[in-house]
Ligand SMILES: NC(=O)C1=CN([C@@H]2O[C@H](COP(=O)(O)OP(=O)(O)OC[C@H]3O[C@@H](n4cnc5c(N)ncnc54)[C@H](OP(=O)(O)O)[C@@H]3O)[C@@H](O)[C@H]2O)C=CC1
């Protein structure tokens with residue numbers, strides 16, 4: 001398959017590395033020092049499921065050079081969505097599917113403003129990783145799961161088969177991707193709100209009674225918002241969420257908590273900020289998510305000097321008006 005990765009960081013880099021290793025024609029779209037490193041030294045992936053070393057990869061800053069592909073994996077941070085969605089247009093032909101793995105519930109709609117909505121496929125990524133340094137992706141641990149839409153779509157079916165053959169990806173089509181996205185949204189917003197605000201890995205949060213209570217409040221508010229929005233969590237959801245958190249390595253923090261630690265911009269407006277906004281809209285109290293949103297708002301634009309690490313050109317201002 002011809003596959004393009006838009007945003008070759010933790011998620012895009014993980015998938016692209018495994019698919020390229022399996023022999024697929026993968027082009028990584030990237031920028032800055034990470035692009036230079038990939039063009040010079042290739043791409044490395046460190047993962048408990050097996051390291052990957054690719055001394056040569058196809059990497060570009062210019063999607064127009066790539067031409068039409070079968071699949072575009074869309075995995076930039078949510079504050080970069082608008083620019084990145086516009087940039088992928090030259091790679092999207094009539095048979096292309098754009099599979100978004102971004103967190104939150106806004107990605108499919110955002111992409112659908114720039115590429116044909118019928119070609120956009122939602123996805124929920126269950127993996128924890130980060131871009132450690134230019135050219136090096138780290139997968140923290142645990143099994144990886146990517147639930148995607150396109151249940152009856154032959155192109156997405158071929159992608160599922162390609163991922164199965166590549167191994168250690170765990171991409172599968174689900175019948176109800178909206179439910180999968182909302183379930184991930186509720187679970188992640190609690191996890192990211194708690195690990196970011198408490199500034200701790202999930203293990204300590206589960207053992208400290210007050211922190212654990214806060215995590216539960218975030219979860220319950222998310223469930224109430226989801227129900228009011230017409231996407232109630234299924235029976236047994238609390239046990240499911242608990243098992244997700246208990247099965248993560250205890251040091252695991254959300255990607256937003258890692259961004260907070262590293263002074264990077266935050267996806268706050270699309271996570272706890274989105275819960276806060278939905279709560280207002282739907283008449284559901286969300287005091288814990290509102291506290292996360294307000295307490296972290298000061299840091300939402302990031303605290304790094306913008307050019308030194310290639311973090312320039314962000315679209316975020318951390319405000320809800322920028323959502324979607
Ligand atoms: N990391 C994780 O553990 C998980 C992340 N997710 C979600 O997946 C999505 C992606 O996250 P993640 O992989 O962590 O993000 P990363 O920041 O690791 O990777 C995104 C990459 O995209 C690049 N990028 C952004 N815009 C462009 C552009 N226009 N052209 C070329 N490159 C671009 C960024 O470059 P630069 O650094 O220069 O900005 C960065 O290298 C997010 O929505 C996140 O919430 C979901 C599950 C787990």
Ligand SMILES: CC(C)(CO)C(=O)C(=O)O
Nearest residue numbers: 125126127128253254255
């Ligand atoms: C919780 C997790 C790691 C899901 O796998 C995630 O989506 C994130 O940290 O952004």
